[in-house]
Amino acid sequence: xxxxxxxxxxxxxxxxxxxxxxxxxxxxxxxxxxxxxxxxxxxxxxxxxxxxxxxxxxxxxxxxxxxxxxxxxxxxxxxxxxxxxxxxxxxxxxxxxxxxxxxxxxxxxxxxxxxxxxxxxxxxxxxxxxxxxxxxxxxxxxxxxxxxxxxxxxxxx
Numbered sequence: 514x515x516x517x518x519x520x521x522x523x524x525x526x527x528x529x530x531x532x533x534x535x536x537x538x539x540x541x542x543x544x545x546x547x548x549x550x551x552x553x554x555x556x557x558x559x560x561x562x563x564x565x566x567x568x569x570x571x572x573x574x575x576x577x578x579x580x581x582x583x584x585x586x587x588x589x590x591x592x593x594x595x596x597x598x599x600x601x602x603x604x605x606x607x608x609x610x611x612x613x614x615x616x617x618x619x620x621x622x623x624x625x626x627x628x629x630x631x632x633x634x635x636x637x638x639x640x641x642x643x644x645x646x647x648x649x650x651x652x653x654x655x656x657x658x659x660x661x662x663x664x665x666x667x668x669x670x
Contacts, residue, residue: 581624
């Protein structure tokens with residue numbers, strides 16, 4: 514059974530291994546440092562199959578609370594995991610529900626969600642489109658020369 518919850522410090526090694534499988538970290542230590550930094554500065558949820566970490570989403574508010582803007586900074590599911598789209602949906606829905614609650618606690622509302630994704634990430638582009646997000650902009654050579662980033666976004670309310 515799949516569960517979605519907040520990560521704990523005990524999840525650091527498993528999440529670092531997920532980061533290594535999905536992103537360009539040079540070492541397990543670098544991936545673990547990234548997880549610890551994101552835990553301090555972002556909202557994060559992980560998906561587990563029994564007790565095995567299979568996916569992650571993180572988000573952070575952008576601007577002041579009254580703006581109601583949230584950035585999805587990471588969304589990943591282990592390669593070759595059965596039904597990765599279903600896992601992404603559970604994570605995405607959990608993050609949006611948490612963001613909505615976050616802004617309501619601050620007398621605001623979730624207004625817009627956006628994310629930067631690599632231009633060649635066909636799976637995430639398709640997933641975001643099915644969730645109602647649209648490509649809003651292209652950031653040329655944003656993080657690396659020769660690799661564009663796409664801004665995907667949607668208005669929630």
